[in-house]
Amino acid sequence: MRILVVEDDKDVAGFVVRGLKEAGHVVEHADNGRDGLFLAASETFDAVILDRMLPGGIDGLKILETLRGQKNHVPVLILSALAEVDERVKGLKAGGDDYLTKPFAFAELLARVEALSLRGKSEGPLTKLVVEDLELDLLSRQVKRAGQKIDLQPREFRLLEYLMRHAGQVVTRTMLLEGVWDYHFDPQTNVIDVHVSRLRQKVDKPFPTPLIQTVRNAGYMLRAEPV
Amino acid sequence: MGRVLPLPLREGENVAATPSPAATPSSPTTVPSAAPPRRSTLFLFRSASFRFAVVYAVLLAASAAALAMFLWWSTAGLLDRQTEAAIHADAQGLSERWAEGGLPALVLTIEDRLAGNVDDDAIYLLTDPMMRRIAGNLERWPASVRQPAAWYEMPVRRAGITSLARLQRYDLPNGFHLLIGRDVQVRAQLRTLLTDALLWALVIVGAMATAGALLVRSLFRRTLANVSATATAIAAGDFAQRVKLSGRGDEFDQLAETINDMLDRIGRLMDGVRQVSNAIAHDLRTPITRARTRLEDAALHAHTPDDLRAAIERATADLDGIVAVFQALMRIAEIEAGSRRSAFCRFDLAPLLGDVAELYGAVAEDRQVSLVVAAPAQIPAYGDRDLVQQAIANLVDNAVKFSPAGGVVRLRAMAHPDGVEIVVADQGPGIPAGDRARATERFFRGEAARSTPGAGLGLALVQAVALLHQGSLRLEDAEPGVQATLTLPAPDDAAAG
Numbered sequence: 159m160r161i162l163v164v165e166d167d168k169d170v171a172g173f174v175v176r177g178l179k180e181a182g183h184v185v186e187h188a189d190n191g192r193d194g195l196f197l198a199a200s201e202t203f204d205a206v207i208l209d210r211m212l213p214g215g216i217d218g219l220k221i222l223e224t225l226r227g228q229k230n231h232v233p234v235l236i237l238s239a240l241a242e243v244d245e246r247v248k249g250l251k252a253g254g255d256d257y258l259t260k261p262f263a264f265a266e267l268l269a270r271v272e273a274l275s276l277r278g279k280s281e282g283p284l285t286k287l288v289v290e291d292l293e294l295d296l297l298s299r300q301v302k303r304a305g306q307k308i309d310l311q312p313r314e315f316r317l318l319e320y321l322m323r324h325a326g327q328v329v330t331r332t333m334l335l336e337g338v339w340d341y342h343f344d345p346q347t348n349v350i351d352v353h354v355s356r357l358r359q360k361v362d363k364p365f366p367t368p369l370i371q372t373v374r375n376a377g378y379m380l381r382a383e384p385v
Numbered sequence: 386m387g388r389v390l391p392l393p394l395r396e397g398e399n400v401a402a403t404p405s406p407a408a409t410p411s412s413p414t415t416v417p418s419a420a421p422p423r424r425s426t427l428f429l430f431r432s433a434s435f436r437f438a439v440v441y442a443v444l445l446a447a448s449a450a451a452l453a454m455f456l457w458w459s460t461a462g463l464l465d466r467q468t469e470a471a472i473h474a475d476a477q478g479l480s481e482r483w484a485e486g487g488l489p490a491l492v493l494t495i496e497d498r499l500a501g502n503v504d505d506d507a508i509y510l511l512t513d514p515m516m517r518r519i520a521g522n523l524e525r526w527p528a529s530v531r532q533p534a535a536w537y538e539m540p541v542r543r544a545g546i547t548s549l550a551r552l553q554r555y556d557l558p559n560g561f562h563l564l565i566g567r568d569v570q571v572r573a574q575l576r577t578l579l580t581d582a583l584l585w586a587l588v589i590v591g592a593m594a595t596a597g598a599l600l601v602r603s604l605f606r607r608t609l610a611n612v613s614a615t616a617t618a619i620a621a622g623d624f625a626q627r628v629k630l631s632g633r634g635d636e637f638d639q640l641a642e643t644i645n646d647m648l649d650r651i652g653r654l655m656d657g658v659r660q661v662s663n664a665i666a667h668d669l670r671t672p673i674t675r676a677r678t679r680l681e682d683a684a685l686h687a688h689t690p691d692d693l694r695a696a697i698e699r700a701t702a703d704l705d706g707i708v709a710v711f712q713a714l715m716r717i718a719e720i721e722a723g724s725r726r727s728a729f730c731r732f733d734l735a736p737l738l739g740d741v742a743e744l745y746g747a748v749a750e751d752r753q754v755s756l757v758v759a760a761p762a763q764i765p766a767y768g769d770r771d772l773v774q775q776a777i778a779n780l781v782d783n784a785v786k787f788s789p790a791g792g793v794v795r796l797r798a799m800a801h802p803d804g805v806e807i808v809v810a811d812q813g814p815g816i817p818a819g820d821r822a823r824a825t826e827r828f829f830r831g832e833a834a835r836s837t838p839g840a841g842l843g844l845a846l847v848q849a850v851a852l853l854h855q856g857s858l859r860l861e862d863a864e865p866g867v868q869a870t871l872t873l874p875a876p877d878d879a880a881a882g
Contacts, residue, residue: 344713347748347782
């Protein structure tokens with residue numbers, strides 16, 4: 159993936175750029191708003207990581223509004239120290255696809271950026287998700303593994319659907335809370351782990367190879383090979 | 386105050402001058418006393434009490450002037466109009482006579498009219514083209530009367546007596562001239578009397594306006610002085626000061642109450658800030674120390690890269706914990722600031738309870754705790770949906786966390802006409818009565834909570850959400866365990882609009 163990082167803090171930018179490169183992405187970096195806007199508008203990226211408060215007179219939101227004004231629909235993840243709910247709403251209203259507040263864990267950032275670039279790539283509405291021998295039918299809302307029917311609760315179905323849509327990618331607990339439960343705060347107890355482990359009981363346990371993998375310090379991933 | 390008095394007086398002068406037909410119409414003179422330097426005038430006008438006083442004085446003077454003008458118009462003015470009408474009628478009659486019988490008829494008529502004039506106030510003078518007298522009771526044509534159709538008021542000499550007369554000149558064909566008038570000596574005296582009375586009245590009004598203006602100003606100042614003194618005291622650091630109420634319940638009392646409410650709220654917010662900064666200083670020191678120790682320990686004593694990595698990961702986890710505490714604190718602060726009230730709307734609480742129960746049901750089951758939900762199919766509520774959800778989640782989280790294996794957590798919700806009540810009860814160790822009041826303070830952790838993870842912010846957030854909704858959070862003994870009741874009042878219809 160080709161990713162543009164617009165971030166003025168040298169340490170944060172260096173860390174993010176290094177991490178993204180290690181994860182196999184091609185990264186461009188701009189350390190001020192003017193260069194950031196120029197790069198974002200003139201070149202093609204699969205995703206943009208955008209800081210909100212930038213030097214150079216053009217802040218992150220202005221870049222975002224300009225891009226959207228030019229019908230540029232590149233997925234944008236806003237990375238900001240402005241953590242209030244209103245700020246978040248402002249960022250998303252301006253055209254941001256996701257909003258991550260600082261300080262952040264790199265695993266969370268990577269998972270979200272990769273999830274973003276996936277968005278809008280599927281051609282036409284999907285009716286069936288398939289990962290290895292696991293099949294999820296979105297119309298009949300049935301799940302089968304190796305031809306064997308698996309009974310899931312509605313929420314378990316949505317959890318599995320989310321994991322399958324992001325198959326091969328890391329999905330963090332926060333992403334699951336937001337994507338499956340529509341919760342935008344951090345429950346103190348690790349409720350997600352419990353739900354995932356219940357899903358595992360039904361989807362993985364009766365079968366020889368587990369599909370739901372735990373990624374240490376990050377979250378989960380759906381794929382055949384262990385992480 | 387230098388400008389208050391002259392204003393009504395000047396108005397008064399104008400009133401007295403304008404209706405007098407003899408006087409040349411005097412244009413309203415421009416503020417002659419605007420002598421004080423411009424800066425001080427501006428300064429005075431910047432004082433609201435002065436403005437109110439001036440407005441009062443000007444209003445009073447203007448109404449008095451209007452009244453005086455009307456009085457004049459309906460008395461002295463009426464007399465003048467009557468005189469003019471009589472002269473007009475005379476002229477009409479005489480010109481008809483002239484048309485019928487020429488000069489002899491006119492002379493006869495004038496003499497007839499003079500003879501029949503009981504009041505002896507009629508004045509006639511008919512002259513030939515050379516201004517020589519033909520008939521009438523004036524000896525000479527007054528030299529200054531030259532314009533026909535204009536009104537003249539002047540002293541004339543008649544039968545040896547000089548008196549004031551109102552005259553009009555008519556030019557007849559063949560160069561004859563006719564002067565018709567009325568003796569207005571008595572009326573003029575009456576007018577003078579009236580003018581004097583009105584002028585005096587205006588002087589009195591001016592004095593009253595000044596006195597009234599001073600009174601208005603001092604009233605205004607006295608009312609504001611109370612508020613102003615309180616504000617000054619608070620600005621100087623004495624936050625305990627409050628605006629005194631007069632007890633009359635008037636607008637100023639209402640204002641004072643509003644200001645006091647505002648001050649109370651500011652005080653509470655300030656206490657909150659103080660409490661939070663103290664709490665941060667004390668309670669975040671521990672995890673920060675832990676993280677720092679881990680890192681330093683690893684730097685000094687780790688022998689293998691794996692040890693080092695493990696230490697760094699643990700320190701990172703500690704820091705993440707600190708960040709989580711910060712985020713929780715900021716969220717509470719954000720809720721307390723009340724800015725989220727714009728997101729209020731009507732929503733159904735029932736599915737929200739179902740979601741929370743579903744989310745925590747799995748955790749509860751894992752701990753062999755049963756989570757029992759009892760709620761009607763529909764619970765109309767009003768507020769910030771996300772915050773209410775988080776508050777309920779926090780209560781359920783606490784209840785599940787503190788429940789012993791085999792315990793029951795009950796989540797109930799009831800819709801009352803005046804609001805919604807959400808009750809979460811557990812069978813855990815409970816909160817000792819002495820701690821219950823402090824349980825909603827930030828960072829407060831009871832004895833029983835020492836062994837469980839958490840920062841002591843969960844109930845503080847629920848409390849903040851309750852207050853934001855003007856509801857309440859009540860903690861009671863459930864014997865055993867805690868029963869937390871979150872009440873969200875129904876919106877008054879105006880607010881929900």
